[in-house]
Amino acid sequence: MPELPEVETVVRDLRPLLCGRTILSVIKTPEAIRRAGKHPWEAVLKNRHFESISRRGKWIIHQLDNKGHLLIHLGMTGQLLVQPKGHGLTDHLHMILALDQTFEWKFRDIRRFGNIQYFANPTDLALFWTKQNLGPEPFMVDRHYWATRVKGTSRNLKALLLDQTLLVGLGNIYADEALHLAKLHPEMRGQNLTSKQNECLLRAIENVLTESIKNRGSTIRDYVGGSGLKGGQQLNLQVYGRTDNPCFTCGNPIKRTVLAGRSTHFCPKCQLGQPRKSIGSYTKGDRTV
DNA sequence: ACAGGATCCTGGGGGC
DNA sequence: TGCCCCCAGGATCCTG
Numbered sequence: 001m002p003e004l005p006e007v008e009t010v011v012r013d014l015r016p017l018l019c020g021r022t023i024l025s026v027i028k029t030p031e032a033i034r035r036a037g038k039h040p041w042e043a044v045l046k047n048r049h050f051e052s053i054s055r056r057g058k059w060i061i062h063q064l065d066n067k068g069h070l071l072i073h074l075g076m077t078g079q080l081l082v083q084p085k086g087h088g089l090t091d092h093l094h095m096i097l098a099l100d101q102t103f104e105w106k107f108r109d110i111r112r113f114g115n116i117q118y119f120a121n122p123t124d125l126a127l128f129w130t131k132q133n134l135g136p137e138p139f140m141v142d143r144h145y146w147a148t149r150v151k152g153t154s155r156n157l158k159a160l161l162l163d164q165t166l167l168v169g170l171g172n173i174y175a176d177e178a179l180h181l182a183k184l185h186p187e188m189r190g191q192n193l194t195s196k197q198n199e200c201l202l203r204a205i206e207n208v209l210t211e212s213i214k215n216r217g218s219t220i221r222d223y224v225g226g227s228g229l230k231g232g233q234q235l236n237l238q239v240y241g242r243t244d245n246p247c248f249t250c251g252n253p254i255k256r257t258v259l260a261g262r263s264t265h266f267c268p269k270c271q272l273g274q275p276r277k278s279i280g281s282y283t284k285g286d287r288t289v
Numbered sequence: 290a291c292a293g294g295a296t297c298c299t300g301g302g303g304g305c
Numbered sequence: 306t307g308c309c310c311c312c313a314g315g316a317t318c319c320t321g
Contacts, residue, residue: 001313001314001315002315003315035316035317058315073315073316074315075314075315075316076313076314076315077314111313111314113314113315113316114315115315115316162315164315164316171314171315172313172314172315220313221313261314262313262314262315263312263313263314
């Protein structure tokens with residue numbers, strides 16, 4: 001499931017493989033991808049050069065030499081690959097661009113939750129970002145913004161961390177991991193966090209993402225980087241996918257629940273602050289605060 | 290404002 | 306072996 005570390009890894013892999021390369025032809029267009037925009041792909045992409053590859057949240061941004069932008073969201077199972085022609089898997093390919101020196105740019109997506117968008121000029125792109133209303137990048141969060149937004153809501157922490165308008169980049173895996181590192185219960189309400197806990201949560205998010213980027217992200221099932229290499233962070237996960245296994249910190253079994261419609265993994269002993277039914281209080285160990 | 294459910298989608302795994 | 310059902314979740318929409 002591509003989250004920020006996986007998307008960042010793809011971008012870093014693609015950059016040297018793609019920058020300066022020319023699109024010779026469009027071999028396959030993304031009709032099967034439900035949310036892909038409709039464009040005369042051959043007309044807008046043929047003979048264009050890739051100027052730069054970057055990322056905003058989980059979106060991958062290809063800037064072309066005509067100020068056009070090709071955006072890709074990997075969704076659940078998306079893979080973006082640049083490989084010599086004839087390499088790699090051939091099923092579930094939704095868009096293929098032939099590049100110079102017989103390389104191919106390929107978007108592969110088994111479950112088709114991905115998204116492909118093209119913007120002909122910076123104005124259209126800016127409009128798209130406005131509509132998306134994305135929050136800040138995790139490593140560039142203003143402390144005051146963070147404190148205000150988290151303290152100002154009664155939503156639970158799991159739902160908050162998945163909300164891309166609050167903060168971009170977290171998905172189900174790293175939301176669970178960050179909450180475990182911060183020792184905060186996923187059901188705790190934003191408004192019930194102390195300033196110290198709030199700051200600790202932001203640091204935990206940064207630390208979890210930093211470590212995961214270092215390990216090229218987590219390959220649970222389908223994810224691979226831009227050159228086809230798998231990630232390594234799945235070996236370091238503390239709670240995600242470890243239901244009933246002992247917590248590495250305290251030895252108690254990891255619990256699973258469903259929050260914000262997503263499976264949520266946590267250690268009930270290490271992660272305190274589960275809210276009681278009465279509003280405005282939460283349990284901390286055996287005490288009510 | 291918020292929670293929860295449905296929707297899109299396919300492959301893997303469990304049960305029979 | 307084959308069949309059925311459930312589960313996984315990023316984003317979005319709808320309802321209560």
